[in-house]
Amino acid sequence: MRFMAVIYGGAQVAAKPRIVCYWANWVNMAPEEIDATLCTHIHYAFHVMDPQNNVIKDSKGWPQPEIYNKLLALKHKNPALQVVVSVGGWGQPNEPYSKLVNTPALRKQWIANTIAYIQKYKFDGLDIDWEYPVCWTGNCTAGPASDRVNYGVFVKEIREAFNKLTPRLTISAAVVAGADIADKAYDYKAIGEALDYVNVMTYDLAHVTDGHTGHHSKFSVCVADVEDYVSKGVPKDKVLMGQPFYGHTYHLADRNKHGVGAPITGDGHVDGNYKSVCKLVKSQGWTKEQSDAGHDPIAYKDLEWVGYDDPYAAYDKSKWVRDNGYGGIIIWEISQDDYRKECCSLANPLLHALNYGLFGTGPEPDTYAVVAVVLCSVPYLTTGEKLRVICYWANSLPDGMKPEQIDPTLCTHLHYAFHQIDDKNNVIIDEKGSAQPDTYTRLLALKKINPDMKLIVSVGGWARPDIKWSRLVNSAELRREFIRNTIPYLQKYKFDGLDLDWEYPVCWTGNCTAGPKSDKVNFGLFVKEIRAAFEKLTPRLTISAAVVAGTDIADISYDYKVLGEALDYVNIMTYDLAPVTWKHTAHHSPYALCIQNVNEWVDRGVPKAKCQLGVPFHARTFTLVNEAVHGNNAPTTGNGKKDYEAYRNVCNLVKKDGWTKEHINGTHNPYTYKGDEWIGYDDPYAAYDKSKWVKDNGFGGIIIWEVGLDDYTKQCCTVANPMLQAINHGLYGTGQAPDTYGCEQK
Structure with missing residues (x-):
């Protein structure tokens, strides 16, 4: 704190x-x-x-x-x-x-x-x-x-x-x-x-x-x-x-008179400490009411009565x-x-x-629209968890963030990205070709700072071989063997769970004619079987998945009911939604569309408290056809000098290099431009807006791609991790508001 x-x-x-x-x-x-x-x-x-x-x-x-x-x-x-x-x-x-x-x-x-x-x-x-x-x-x-x-x-x-x-x-x-x-x-x-x-x-x-x-x-x-x-x-x-x-x-004189001011015969015969009263209301049939404008709760049953906080x-x-x-x-x-x-x-x-x-x-x-009363009215999800901040950390970015540079107090989960499917041995394997125990140990050491943080291994990623996934999920025997082999791997390296990032069943790398339709139902079975196996473990491992945001693909790829039941949480990738093939500028993670996407997942049966909204720490870049035409939907010739850019670098472009920053039609969605270069991105204000919406509307939390793209070394801002700080402020009210971060102007 x-x-x-x-x-x-x-x-x-x-x-x-x-x-x-x-x-x-x-x-x-x-x-x-x-x-x-x-x-x-x-x-x-x-x-x-x-x-x-x-x-x-x-x-x-x-x-x-x-x-x-x-x-x-x-x-x-x-x-x-x-x-x-x-x-x-x-x-x-x-x-x-x-x-x-x-x-x-x-x-x-x-x-x-x-x-x-x-x-x-x-x-x-x-x-x-x-x-x-x-x-x-x-x-x-x-x-x-x-x-x-x-x-x-x-x-x-x-x-x-x-x-x-x-x-x-x-x-x-x-x-x-x-x-x-x-x-x-x-x-x-x-x-x-x-x-x-x-x-x-x-x-x-x-x-x-x-x-x-x-x-x-x-x-x-x-x-x-x-x-x-x-x-x-x-x-x-x-x-x-x-x-x-x-x-x-108190012991009531008349069981039918049980409000404040009701006559009594003496002290009650139950334990008045909070945890005992909670159990009376939760499991022993006591009636709970509020005695004064919702502030002062009372509970009673038969002739027994208690006033408590x-x-x-x-x-x-x-x-x-x-x-x-x-x-x-x-x-x-x-x-x-x-x-x-x-x-x-x-x-x-x-x-x-x-x-x-x-x-x-x-x-x-x-925020307890998603929480049952039996959870004591505590501001947490039905699992007892805080709203989640899922921080993906990539092991492959050049000059990337070192494990020791991660602030674990700002993440509830850290997803190590990536492992891949080793179809020869039917198990997962580190993307680097072999296990990296030194890296895993350094990540696990972050638990000394935040013992509640979960370290998860994420398998897959964009444009990985879909055929390996499809062959696996469509074979009951291969599924059983994969689960049997992967559990010892996770336990050996002390991971807390598994995250599946297949992009995507049926719609391989976004092409919905590429994969067999059987991928959909069998991916659901695969997830369900993993959950059943993990349930038998002590401690139980978690199972999650990164999924596409748009229903044009999601409806073809996923059995919503099965995923909603089997997964602990669902990471909806509400970013990279504006491809360069559109030939015009657009924000790749627009606020309204992100909200629409996560609501569509809930509409199709996935519990709201499991749905995570994605916040990108990267920007998407474009090259303008005409420097003078630089708003939203401006014609483009292709990507900018880089396909995507880290937030900290965009911040410096605006703050130090003379780029102009604006918002699309006065909305939540910032963009910046200079010459023929155009960048659409999320700043800390946008990150705060999204996370505050998640909290206010009872969703499960936020996923982040990728924590190493934040300004974690204060290259531009006066505080480290301004994007992460903004998300925590939006979800929990902790820390300060984005206007205190010393980043580029709003």
């Missing part, structure tokens, strides 16, 4: 809003199971006061260095992660806190002792969770009024001491949400100045003692509570909203925080998320939703 100062919804927010993940030391979730990339801070809960030695101590009674070290080890995955010790918690004795804050000598000694403890175990800061000054455990007659001012003095003295340290430790506090207690407990000015961030616990706001059901973290109340802190002087960018990963359960509610809150310039989100408690995929097809759905709301990472929840 790349975070800079960004304007969101008209409000300027901090460079990176915080996601403060509380992790309790008594839960079953091991430190190693925490996804450190989804949290900015981990708060270890809890330590408690040790009045005898005037210092903090682990709530287990003694230090737990093994646990602390495991938490600190998460920084290997996220070096910016802060691991903070949280002191206190609900129901802890208030007397030690009150005595401490009201005694200057004790405060001074406690701060010195606690600094030594924090530094010994390499924590990054201290979080104080005293519930609450004056209002001990919620009783505002229990503590002395002096708690309020002296608690403010206490945090100020901690901040002053921490400021003298290198590195400086952070100081934060968990605070009550309601002003009825907060006004009595806190000196807002003091905590606003002294604390690095203020964790407003906007949950547990409805109780069984109310005598009726209620959502314990109601969206509108949460908003009002954090706004109240700001109105009383706490800086907005320090104020964090609380996000519960659990619900409150799902990923949509988490997204709504975090998006509100981002749009209104607040400091971030706190979570109690991360182990209550579905981190082991017990209910959902994606681990940590609530955390993912929060990250999307704050940072724009991942597809937005509104």
Whole structure:
């Protein structure tokens, strides 16, 4: 992730809003199971006061260095992660806190002792969770009024001491949400100045003692509570909203009265953590409803009732925080998320939703027209995958991109292009004539940077011998042998799947009179048999195919129903759609035609979530008949000086060499010309437009030919991989918009 100062919804927010993940030391979730990339801070809960030695101590009674070290080890995955010790918690004795804050000598000694403890175990800061000054455990007659001012003095003295340290430790506090207690407990000015961030616990706001059901973290109340802190002087960018990963359960008095405010007899008898509630709704027949304008979900069955937050509610809150310039989100408690995929097809759905709301990472929840409700409303495909960015990398381009120059954080899949069919041994073979294990190992090493990336071997390509494909698919015996031989090859070199790029069944190299009609049905059988064989493997390999865009060929070449069922994803090559034989200029990947092509595949029965739209990183060139006639459809004599050109080179032609750039009839489709040379291409704006359309319309993702044609060494632009960056921004909202890339003008 790349975070800079960004304007969101008209409000300027901090460079990176915080996601403060509380992790309790008594839960079953091991430190190693925490996804450190989804949290900015981990708060270890809890330590408690040790009045005898005037210092903090682990709530287990003694230090737990093994646990602390495991938490600190998460920084290997996220070096910016802060691991903070949280002191206190609900129901802890208030007397030690009150005595401490009201005694200057004790405060001074406690701060010195606690600094030594924090530094010994390499924590990054201290979080104080005293519930609450004056209002001990919620009783505002229990503590002395002096708690309020002296608690403010206490945090100020901690901040002053921490400021003298290198590195400086952070100081934060968990605070009550309601002003009825907060006004009595806190000196807002003091905590606003002294604390690095203020964790407003906007949950547990409805109780069984109310005598009726209620959502314990109601969206509108949460908003009002954090706004109240700001109105009383706490800086907005320090104020964090609380996000519960659990619900409150009730036992209904009447099964027919199950809305908010329904009478109850007491607490419910089900587990309220999110992953458990998800399973109740998904597989145990509970009814789920929204209690307030879609923000506050509830679920019920018979006499059992729960009010909780799902990923949509988490997204709504975090998006509100981002749009209104607040400091971030706190979570109690991360182990209550579905981190082991017990209910959902994606681990940590609530955390993912929060990250999307704050940072724009991942597809937005509104793209769930393609996603079943049972997937917890997480912004992912039905497989649990992110929208795909399929990056083809060619092993044959002269002076091409080296494996180490690929940014794997920008690709979900890397397709190694190409292997061919070795009909002598009935297996695949590297296009270079023999296996290239050094290259494969270098590509696999990219998984150290992005462990989720899939490395796929792509077989075929344009103008490869069609007769080998046809002979193979039309023989049941050869198909069985090929699959049996190819699986060990893929496993030996640790590929994650196979991509078939036969161009095309029946229509060999685009000639639909060249191949037998039997290619169509038997290619479908071939794909189906590969899928069946791959299903038996652990881990299962994936099967995909690159297919022609236009239905004039596709209808003749493919059994849509079979491909739609058997393939994991379908790579529709929506480029090279303007051949030089037309004798006039044309954009080879026009936006409207690309959309038409992928929609036609869906119309013919291929699931939308499997369809990938192609974005070319190459341009097509033409030589003009007349330099003065240089628009779309201008007469041409043939190709330009090169048949096609890399994006980075076209960018330089416009930016540095005086070429004129225009758009066809003001559309998405850029072109450029100089003298008798004409080039139609996609720039980062066009790449963004296509990927945003894919996201907004529920398609599976983007394929790219070819990543080495991007400006990956910043020859023209001020950022590397501007085309890939634009696609990621369009699909996930990550990074910056194309107008910040420093490429040629729009």
